[in-house]
């Protein structure tokens with residue numbers, strides 16, 4: 001009995017000593033590490049112009065000037081400074097000029113850059129699009145911009161001024177020209193890929209041309225409202241289009257006046273029903289297809305200089321009128337299979 005009591009007291013003492021040691025260790029550790037790493041969070045610049053400095057000192061070189069409302073990722077803190085990343089820069093900004101966790105949905109979830117990369121992946125890559133566009137592709141873009149903390153508006157699929165300014169912020173952060181249009185390079189940069197202007201053939205992504213079985217999965221693979229890019233196999237010219245409808249095949253319209261001009265130049269300046277082998281690039285994949293070059297029927301885009309739509313056929317797709325597989329289109333699809341993007 002006596003022995004057991006002694007033993008339990010001994011245990012208690014040991015436990016107390018252990019706790020003490022642990023506490024001392026914590027204090028020492030905290031004091032010794034002046035720059036504390038924080039769980040990734042975001043902050044917004046609250047003054048008209050803020051210097052991002054190389055070191056945590058007012059005398060240190062300014063790497064970049066940040067405008068009001070710019071979102072930065074906070075990596076850590078050191079005295080009255082936050083260590084942040086902004087685009088390609090990592091540096092220090094004064095804490096008092098940063099509203100932590102404001103203007104960013106990511107902040108509330110305390111997401112790290114790896115989890116925002118994961119959420120981007122789950123959203124999927126939008127196709128290039130620009131102001132005035134709408135639909136599911138623009139929603140995808142808005143979700144990506146929101147996941148990265150650049151966009152705070154509604155996911156309404158409407159590429160208006162809010163989306164434009166979010167794209168501009170992204171472009172500024174990535175060191176791209178601030179056009180406000182989500183072009184190929186902007187989307188690549190958003191997904192952390194190298195942009196084509198700086199990438200040589202060695203880093204450029206190579207695509208495998210796929211045969212898309214229209215009635216099996218083709219129609220759902222490129223949903224109505226999607227914006228995609230067409231490359232004419234023979235001339236190598238590219239232009240952007242939007243799918244507006246089509247059950248037997250993909251009824252599409254050139255996106256803008258300049259896309260229409262490119263398409264017309266592919267046809268030698270005269271619209272015609274002649275079929276041409278093309279590649280269709282959408283959502284990071286390239287498909288063999290065939291198009292005709294005659295504006296006809298319904299038009300949904302008013303200001304693209306293209307009065308109607310044109311038809312894009314894939315493997316197994318059928319025409320409007322005969323509801324049969326068109327052998328000339330299928331020939332072109334076969335020819336397109338021999339080309340790569």
Ligand SMILES: [Zn+2]
Nearest residue numbers: 251310311320
């Ligand atoms: Zn059609």
